Every structure is written in structure tokens, then in C-alpha cells.
Amino acid sequence: MCSIILTLGLAILLGYGLVSYAAEDIVVNATTSGGKILFQDNDSHGVYLLGRAWADFGSNATFSNVTPSIETGTGRSVFLVTCDNARGNELSRTRTAVFTLTVWNPAGVPHSTTREFRGICSETLSVDCTPFEPGEGRFEVTTTIRERQLNLPAVFGR
Amino acid sequence: MKTRNGSITAWAVLALVVLASVGAVSAAQAQSQESIEVGTEDTGDIGILAVEELGVMYTDGDADTASVTTYGPITVPPGYNTFKAKYYNSNDEDNDGQGALYRLTVYDAQGMAHTKQIKVDWATSGTIEVSFDSRGTGDAYYELWCETHDWLDTTKATDIGTGDLDYV
Numbered sequence: 001m002c003s004i005i006l007t008l009g010l011a012i013l014l015g016y017g018l019v020s021y022a023a024e025d026i027v028v029n030a031t032t033s034g035g036k037i038l039f040q041d042n043d044s045h046g047v048y049l050l051g052r053a054w055a056d057f058g059s060n061a062t063f064s065n066v067t068p069s070i071e072t073g074t075g076r077s078v079f080l081v082t083c084d085n086a087r088g089n090e091l092s093r094t095r096t097a098v099f100t101l102t103v104w105n106p107a108g109v110p111h112s113t114t115r116e117f118r119g120i121c122s123e124t125l126s127v128d129c130t131p132f133e134p135g136e137g138r139f140e141v142t143t144t145i146r147e148r149q150l151n152l153p154a155v156f157g158r
Numbered sequence: 159m160k161t162r163n164g165s166i167t168a169w170a171v172l173a174l175v176v177l178a179s180v181g182a183v184s185a186a187q188a189q190s191q192e193s194i195e196v197g198t199e200d201t202g203d204i205g206i207l208a209v210e211e212l213g214v215m216y217t218d219g220d221a222d223t224a225s226v227t228t229y230g231p232i233t234v235p236p237g238y239n240t241f242k243a244k245y246y247n248s249n250d251e252d253n254d255g256q257g258a259l260y261r262l263t264v265y266d267a268q269g270m271a272h273t274k275q276i277k278v279d280w281a282t283s284g285t286i287e288v289s290f291d292s293r294g295t296g297d298a299y300y301e302l303w304c305e306t307h308d309w310l311d312t313t314k315a316t317d318i319g320t321g322d323l324d325y326v
Contacts, residue, residue, distance in 0.1 A: 045267075046269070046296050047299040049320055080299065080320075082301075082320060084318070121313070123318070124318070
């Protein structure tokens with residue numbers, strides 16, 4: 001009796017180890033879009049919505065729609081992007097929607113925010129930036145759908 | 159005389175029971191209406207300049223839908239303003255684990271977010287509001303967000319609505 005339980009336990013442990021070793025994240029789909037930010041030589045500041053990003057677990061599609069360029073001053077500005085995922089995972093799927101907003105100031109220093117969701121969401125990414133000098137900066141919005149999958153051939157093929 | 163006394167006592171006891179249960183129910187409702195306020199500060203008595211309605215949020219527990227409608231770009235004077243949004247939650251029974259969340263976020267001219275969130279667990283409607291000093295003039299933004307969820311806080315539907323806000 002005891003040995004049966006022991007064997008069973010060992011098998012479960014081995015199985016679990018194999019699954020976690022063989023599981024890997026693959027990128028199902030990804031979209032990147034961006035634009036320019038002109039930091040003008042005045043002290044104006046503000047809160048700006050740069051665009052929207054969507055992920056859809058139904059069709060595995062990613063979209064984004066952003067403004068091509070925006071102007072502000074050298075005061076503290078807040079940049080926002082809304083992100084949506086309209087459909088959740090089915091029971092057997094383990095997909096994650098990853099949304100990233102990165103803003104580069106005129107000196108090329110990046111400021112970034114990333115949020116990950118495993119189901120339905122509508123949220124806002126926010127990055128704040130106070131450039132020390134006027135000039136041209138830029139921003140980028142990336143939407144990615146990742147999925148955790150078993151890759152047994154990769155384990156046994158080695 | 160004796161039966162009359164008896165009936166008065168019976169009525170008094172009944173009234174007491176009804177009153178106590180009404181009190182308990184309203185206390186329970188007041189407790190479950192959580193509201194979280196972040197980043198607002200009291201700036202003293204300088205008078206409220208404007209009261210702006212920003213939009214409406216609807217959630218439906220049976221249909222699993224959430225929808226936000228905003229009233230578009232708005233302009234308010236700099237200073238102390240109040241921003242409001244209405245919410246409606248339908249098809250949700252009391253304490254069945256199902257519920258809805260409503261959030262109103264309004265930025266001031268310095269880019270600081272003023273947020274208020276309400277959680278409800280029954281079919282109801284109401285108003286959510288934030289008041290703060292805009293801290294100057296400038297370009298800002300507001301956002302309305304709502305969610306309907308099942309037990310274990312499983313999100314069934316969410317929506318977000320945004321609008322441009324100018325302090326001029």
C-alpha cells in the first residue's frame with residue numbers, strides 16, 4: 001500500500017517537473033505603433049491620451065490606434081494609453097495580454113509601464129515624464145498576446 | 159381591558175422588531191458600499207466653482223454587460239470643482255457574490271489623478287463624485303470605468319470611457 005502511494009507520488013512529481021520544464025511562452029501576436037512628442041521650450045504641461053490598444057483572445061488579434069504626434073512643454077506631462085481585452089481565456093487556454101507604453105524624452109531616456117492581463121480588462125497605462133530640455137521625443141505602444149504551451153518534442157529531442 | 163393591553167404589547171413588540179431589522183439592513187448596506195479615495199486634498203473653504211457631470215456607467219449582472227457613456231470634452235474654471243458620474247447596476251440580487259465596480263478618475267492641471275471607486279453588490283443606482291483644486295490652468299483628462307463580476311471576482315465585462323478636460 002505504502003509503496004503504491006510512494007510510486008504514485010513520484011510519478012506526479014516527475015510529471016509536474018516535466019510539464020513545468022517543457023512549458024514555454026510563445027508570442028501569438030504582437031503590434032507596435034508609435035509617434036512623436038515635441039517638447040517645446042515653454043513650461044506648459046498636461047495630461048494626454050496618446051491612443052488605444054486592443055487585444056482579442058477570440059481572434060488572437062492585436063491592434064492599436066495612436067496619435068502620430070503631440071506637443072507639450074518641459075513641465076511634468078502625463079501620457080496615457082487605454083488598453084482593452086474584450087474576451088477571456090477558454091478553460092484550457094493560458095493566454096496573457098501584455099500592454100506596454102514607453103516614452104523617450106529628448107535626451108533618449110525611456111520611461112515605461114507594462115501591464116499584463118489573463119482575461120477581460122479595460123485599463124489605462126500611464127507614464128509621466130519631465131524632460132530637462134526641449135526637443136523631440138517619441139513614444140511606442142506595444143500589444144502582445146503570449147501563450148504558455150507544452151513543447152514536449154523540444155525536451156525529448158535534446 | 160386585559161386583552162387591549164395584550165394587543166398593545168404585541169403591537170409594540172412587532173414595531174420594535176420591524177425597526178430593528180430596518181436598522182440592521184441599512185447598516186449592512188452602508189457597510190458594503192465601500193469607497194476608496196486616493197489623492198484628494200482639502201484646500202479649505204474657497205467655494206465650489208463648477209459641478210460637472212461627466213457621464214453614465216451601466217452594468218447588467220444577467221447579460222454580463224458593462225458600458226460607459228461620456229459627455230465629451232469639457233472646460234471648467236481653474237480652482238475647486240466637483241465632478242460627478244452616475245451609475246446603474248441592474249439584474250443583481252443581494253449578496254449573491256455577483257457585483258459591480260465603478261471608478262471615476264479626474265486629473266488636475268499638474269497631472270495628479272483624483273480617483274474614487276465604489277463597489278456594489280445589489281441592483282442599484284447612484285452618483286460617484288470627486289472634488290479637488292485643479293492647481294492651475296492646463297490640459298487634463300478624465301476617465302470613467304466600470305466592471306461587472308461573478309463570484310470570486312471573476313470579471314465578466316468591463317468598459318472604459320475617456321474625455322478631454324481643460325482648466326481655462
